[in-house]
Every structure is written in structure tokens, then in C-alpha cells.
Amino acid sequence: MQKITTFLWYDDQAEAAAALYTSLFPNSRVTGVTRYGEAGPGEPGSVMTVEFELDGRPYAALNGGPEFTFTEALSLQVECDDQREVDELWAKLTADGGQEGPCGWLKDRFGLSWQITPRVLLDLIGDRDRAKSDRVMAAMLRMQKIDIQQLLDAARG
Structure with a gap:
């Protein structure tokens, strides 16, 4: 195999x-x-x-x-369960010269791109309610590190 x-x-x-x-x-x-x-x-x-x-x-x-x-053409996506996990990975991967990027993307100190993505973001963007999905997408596009509470607030309108 x-x-x-x-x-x-x-x-x-x-x-x-x-x-x-x-x-x-x-x-x-x-x-x-x-x-x-x-x-x-x-x-x-x-x-x-x-x-x-x-x-x-x-x-x-x-x-x-x-x-x-490395370029952003290759990234490693990490699905996170909660804000604590997002915050912890974000802090550790941007430490010592890493760089924050838009929409949950960052570069670590070695230049490798990561997407630190709460699972709820994927669920909300995939929601069948297009208005809700669009509100969540618009909120996410204004973020660097993803804030789950802001996504939930956007989803509620």
C-alpha cells in the first residue's frame, strides 16, 4: 500500500x-x-x-x-474545538517571529503557513441559511485570529 x-x-x-x-x-x-x-x-x-x-x-x-x-500556496489547517485551543495554537505558532495573517491564517517563525480554524466556523459557513453564512463570512473576513463569539454573534444577526 x-x-x-x-x-x-x-x-x-x-x-x-x-x-x-x-x-x-x-x-x-x-x-x-x-x-x-x-x-x-x-x-x-x-x-x-x-x-x-x-x-x-x-x-x-x-x-x-x-x-x-514556503508560500501561502501550501498551508496546514488545524480544526480546533474551542477558543482556548485557537488562542493557544495561535500564540505558540506566532511566537518568536511568526506573523499573524488574515482570516485565521498565520506564518510560523520558519515561514510555514497555518490555518487555525475553529470547527464552528466551518459549520456556520456551510449552513444552509445563506444569509447566516454570509454574515459569518463577512465577520471572519475582518479577523486575523478567529474569535468564535464574534462568529456566533454574526450568525444570530
Whole structure:
């Protein structure tokens, strides 16, 4: 059976990124580290790849150098149960140089984009009542970090 793994390219911060990410989510861990040998292209003995799991899903991070950087074209979406979870992940992922973005998006200090999305937002935007859905969408578009109470207030009109 084939296995699909998200593969992330870092300049030289793969190990630090994996450590941060695995500290944030349950059922997460580093599963392997490979190092560059004499053949390079990295410094012999330095970390080449880090394999890790986030909530049981496989990821790999490569220290590939500065040739490529992340864009918002790729993001990791995290569905959150409540405002406490939104606030905690937002604070930890924007810490130490991360950047807040619009509509629940942010970039962590490594440049990777995340969508910190309360489940209720997805439910409200998908509501069959188009007027309610539109009010919630309009409210969300004015936010950076998502505020669940403001979404619920918008839904009520």
C-alpha cells in the first residue's frame, strides 16, 4: 500500500521545526533523523531530514538550503474545538517571529503557513441559511485570529 507523506523544505531549521510542531499536537513524535555524509551536499554530520508525525500523520522535513521557501500556496489547517485551543495554537505558532495573517491564517517563525480554524466556523459557513453564512463570512473576513463569539454573534444577526 502506498503512503503519502507531506515533505517540507527548510533552509537549516528542520529539526527545530519538527520539535515545535510535535510539541503542539497530541499523538505526535519525531520518528527518525538522517544526517548528511561525506558526499554532501550538506555539512557532514548535520541534519539532512527529520521524519515526524503530527496527530499520527507522517511528515518529513529537509534541510535543503535557502533555494526554496514556503508560500501561502501550501498551508496546514488545524480544526480546533474551542477558543482556548485557537488562542493557544495561535500564540505558540506566532511566537518568536511568526506573523499573524488574515482570516485565521498565520506564518510560523520558519515561514510555514497555518490555518487555525475553529470547527464552528466551518459549520456556520456551510449552513444552509445563506444569509447566516454570509454574515459569518463577512465577520471572519475582518479577523486575523478567529474569535468564535464574534462568529456566533454574526450568525444570530
